[in-house]
Structures are given as structure tokens and as C-alpha cells.
Amino acid sequence: MLRARDIQDIMAGPMAFSYVWGEFFELVEAVSSGDVSAIQEEWSDVWCCGAVAIYGRTGWNIPAPFAQPAFEKFRARLDVWQEIFSDAGIPFDRRALVEGGNYNKPHKVRRALELGRQYAGRGD
Numbered sequence: 001m002l003r004a005r006d007i008q009d010i011m012a013g014p015m016a017f018s019y020v021w022g023e024f025f026e027l028v029e030a031v032s033s034g035d036v037s038a039i040q041e042e043w044s045d046v047w048c049c050g051a052v053a054i055y056g057r058t059g060w061n062i063p064a065p066f067a068q069p070a071f072e073k074f075r076a077r078l079d080v081w082q083e084i085f086s087d088a089g090i091p092f093d094r095r096a097l098v099e100g101g102n103y104n105k106p107h108k109v110r111r112a113l114e115l116g117r118q119y120a121g122r123g124d
Helices: 004-008 017-033 036-058 068-087 106-119
Strands: none
Touching (some): 004 036, 004 068, 017 036, 068 106
């Protein structure tokens, strides 16, 4: 079974509980809309992010039984992020994904590239 440390290994690092709350509110929106596919996706996101937040805060490597779909989604996104960073001429650093890994959101891409430049020692 997937555990918190396994998930954190592909993330930007420890996760704030405020990010988990954001995922929870996305779950509530999905439930309100009645979209079963969205509910399943957001449920997995909450488990995945919640396990990482608890692990980061307590060190407890808890099981995350419903997190596998989100874990696979996040892991697949890393390949795209590596390409985005490569196209920008910046070495990829997972720490730059502190705003989240959804590359379909322009503000997250801008912030990740900004942080990537900082981590690479480039302020341009």
C-alpha cells in the first residue's frame, strides 16, 4: 500500500495543511456538482496531500489507501514539468512546485519558473 513518504518523495517537499484544505474544498465543489469522476479525483487528492501534510508535520509514515490515482497523476506531471523547465533553459527542481503541480494553470507555471530560476541562481 502507498504510504506518505512514498508520496512526498515525488512532491516539492512538506505540504502545508492550507493546501490540503484547498483540495478538500475542491472535493466539496465536486460533491456539490454531482460529478462522480471529479469526486473520485478530488477524494484521491485529499488523501494524497493529507498524508504528505501529516508526514511532514509528525514524521508518521501513514498509509494512504485512496491516494494511488492522485499519486500516479502527480508522478506523470513531473515529466511535463521537466519539459517545461527544459524549454525555459532552467534545471528542473521539484521544490519549485510549491504552488502545486497543475501545469494547466498559468500562475502555477509562472511561479514555478520564477522559483526554478532562483534555485538555479539566475534572477532573470
